[in-house]
Amino acid sequence: MSAVRGALLTAEVEIEIPFQDLDPMQIAWHGNYFRYFEAARVKLLRAIRYDYPEMQASGYSWPLIEAHVRFVQALRYGQLIRVVAGLMEWENRLKLHYLVQDAASGKRLTTGYTIQCAIEVQSGELQLVSPPALLERLKGYI
Amino acid sequence: MSAVRGALLTAEVEIEIPFQDLDPMQIAWHGNYFRYFEAARVKLLRAIRYDYPEMQASGYSWPLIEAHVRFVQALRYGQLIRVVAGLMEWENRLKLHYLVQDAASGKRLTTGYTIQCAIEVQSGELQLVSPPALLERLKGYI
Amino acid sequence: MSAVRGALLTAEVEIEIPFQDLDPMQIAWHGNYFRYFEAARVKLLRAIRYDYPEMQASGYSWPLIEAHVRFVQALRYGQLIRVVAGLMEWENRLKLHYLVQDAASGKRLTTGYTIQCAIEVQSGELQLVSPPALLERLKGYI
Amino acid sequence: MSAVRGALLTAEVEIEIPFQDLDPMQIAWHGNYFRYFEAARVKLLRAIRYDYPEMQASGYSWPLIEAHVRFVQALRYGQLIRVVAGLMEWENRLKLHYLVQDAASGKRLTTGYTIQCAIEVQSGELQLVSPPALLERLKGYI
Numbered sequence: 076m077s078a079v080r081g082a083l084l085t086a087e088v089e090i091e092i093p094f095q096d097l098d099p100m101q102i103a104w105h106g107n108y109f110r111y112f113e114a115a116r117v118k119l120l121r122a123i124r125y126d127y128p129e130m131q132a133s134g135y136s137w138p139l140i141e142a143h144v145r146f147v148q149a150l151r152y153g154q155l156i157r158v159v160a161g162l163m164e165w166e167n168r169l170k171l172h173y174l175v176q177d178a179a180s181g182k183r184l185t186t187g188y189t190i191q192c193a194i195e196v197q198s199g200e201l202q203l204v205s206p207p208a209l210l211e212r213l214k215g216y217i
Numbered sequence: 218m219s220a221v222r223g224a225l226l227t228a229e230v231e232i233e234i235p236f237q238d239l240d241p242m243q244i245a246w247h248g249n250y251f252r253y254f255e256a257a258r259v260k261l262l263r264a265i266r267y268d269y270p271e272m273q274a275s276g277y278s279w280p281l282i283e284a285h286v287r288f289v290q291a292l293r294y295g296q297l298i299r300v301v302a303g304l305m306e307w308e309n310r311l312k313l314h315y316l317v318q319d320a321a322s323g324k325r326l327t328t329g330y331t332i333q334c335a336i337e338v339q340s341g342e343l344q345l346v347s348p349p350a351l352l353e354r355l356k357g358y359i
Numbered sequence: 360m361s362a363v364r365g366a367l368l369t370a371e372v373e374i375e376i377p378f379q380d381l382d383p384m385q386i387a388w389h390g391n392y393f394r395y396f397e398a399a400r401v402k403l404l405r406a407i408r409y410d411y412p413e414m415q416a417s418g419y420s421w422p423l424i425e426a427h428v429r430f431v432q433a434l435r436y437g438q439l440i441r442v443v444a445g446l447m448e449w450e451n452r453l454k455l456h457y458l459v460q461d462a463a464s465g466k467r468l469t470t471g472y473t474i475q476c477a478i479e480v481q482s483g484e485l486q487l488v489s490p491p492a493l494l495e496r497l498k499g500y501i
Numbered sequence: 502m503s504a505v506r507g508a509l510l511t512a513e514v515e516i517e518i519p520f521q522d523l524d525p526m527q528i529a530w531h532g533n534y535f536r537y538f539e540a541a542r543v544k545l546l547r548a549i550r551y552d553y554p555e556m557q558a559s560g561y562s563w564p565l566i567e568a569h570v571r572f573v574q575a576l577r578y579g580q581l582i583r584v585v586a587g588l589m590e591w592e593n594r595l596k597l598h599y600l601v602q603d604a605a606s607g608k609r610l611t612t613g614y615t616i617q618c619a620i621e622v623q624s625g626e627l628q629l630v631s632p633p634a635l636l637e638r639l640k641g642y643i
Contacts, residue, residue: 094246095394097240097241098237098239099239099240099553100562100564102564106535106539108532109532110532113378113379113532126437128437138575139570139572140572141571142531142568143567143568143569144569146565146568153410153412235539235540235543237535237539242420242422247393247423247426248390248391248393248394248397249390251389252519252521255519255520255521259519268579269520269578269579270579280386280430281430282431283428284426285425285428286423286426287425288422288423288426294553295552378525381525382521382524383520383525383527383578388520436525
């Protein structure tokens with residue numbers, strides 16, 4: 076799992092590729108990969124009790140500012156994939172790496188990353204340092 | 218356009234079926250039809266100045282309580298469709314009929330309807346009669 | 360589970376409502392319900408070994424010709440739902456009923472149905488009687 | 502339009518952000534951006550007569566191998582955006598840059614790129630040099 080090597084924290088989910096995610100080439104249309112990444116990211120954020128409801132309660136939203144995907148091998152109907160998310164940066168922004176593997180063989184199918192920044196909801200101001208709401212939740216891991 | 222005959226008001230949009238809406242059978246996956254209906258419904262609601270922002274400002278949300286689709290003929294890649302929305306009921310709930318035609322031939326491809334009810338956002342209460350915010354906007358048409 | 364009462368066969372799946380399915384009203388956008396129905400339908404079709412790959416191998420496709428949804432109560436972020444699909448008709452067409460329940464309370468949230476007809480892929484001809492490929496798979500249940 | 506500076510060829514489309522693309526933060530969910538990019542890419546590929554049906558007829562598919570998005574400013578309901586696609590590489594692979602602007606103000610909202618490689622459908626072999634089917638269509642531009 077070199078794609079998430081060095082992660083402070085990892086989380087993984089298994090997803091079966093559904094019919095409606097496929098395009099006429101019989102492979103998962105690329106826009107759907109963000110659904111798969113999101114599932115693993117949510118699992119990781121829940122592990123530190125900082126999922127969407129808690130983000131909202133903390134007064135911050137965390138929109139994506141950058142995303143990257145490297146498609147190594149196409150995903151097929153009914154294929155069971157394992158999506159691993161790893162937390163790589165947290166002090167000034169939230170950077171997660173993703174690894175998609177075939178659940179059966181462990182073969183690497185996709186890698187990617189996303190970067191999010193905190194915005195204080197009330198002021199609309201972008202935060203250049205991650206708010207305590209996030210950092211306190213990571214204390215046990217750092 | 219018998220599918221919307223008797224409508225108080227109609228609106229139409231043209232949409233080209235995009236690649237990512239197709240499934241491996243090379244036809245638009247059925248869940249996407251609500252995107253097409255929505256585009257025509259929004260156009261109709263804008264004509265009476267009661268689009269989402271105005272609904273929100275009026276203190277009501279209008280969730281769907283029922284939807285129906287009859288798929289007459291499949292939609293193909295790049296096909297240009299005309300979606301007509303017609304307002305059929307408004308006094309107690311919002312019922313719209315939809316007709317999807319091939320834009321070039323006028324051939325009927327899909328019909329359907331949606332029913333929405335007003336919910337007062339503050340109290341969360343379902344309204345059995347449509348609020349004045351809607352009825353006033355329809356005065357010129359009734 | 361009256362919504363699927365009388366079904367020849369039922370299947371169920373559990374789904375957690377993901378963030379990207381929500382709209383600005385904080386509820387699952389209605390077009391996503393067909394994803395939930397599809398998951399339960401696929402499980403049912405697999406139980407009789409007639410999932411998409413087997414449909415294709417049998418020489419038939421089964422496009423939807425009708426769909427209906429009754430939205431009883433909105434779905435929220437992170438809510439765990441149980442989707443039950445029940446096979447109601449099979450001799451001339453495939454009709455399934457769906458019931459969406461809150462997994463924790465069992466409360467009924469949504470009901471619906473879909474109707475599919477067989478089309479012989481090679482000739483493109485609509486079948487007025489279900490092909491043996493389906494009926495043979497149901498022998499043990501009828 | 503520095504994001505597509507140096508492009509051999511550009512194409513642009515205008516898109517209005519629909520309700521169902523928004524998330525509970527009232528902004529377009531990031532996975533939808535690939536829909537916007539795709540619309541501009543298709544327009545560019547049509548300009549050289551190499552859209553999906555022609556790709557298929559040429560015996561090649563062009564899956565994405567890499568995608569990148571930089572989200573500069575969030576997209577809101579009803580916002581009219583202009584998506585510009587520019588062809589940056591074509592000899593060995595297809596690389597397009599994208600620029601999303603607010604249609605009214607011209608303000609830069611998003612940039613990104615996608616990279617696709619040709620796969621010969623019959624053999625399943627990845628092509629390290631773009632097939633003549635693409636290069637011949639670009640002759641007039643090079």
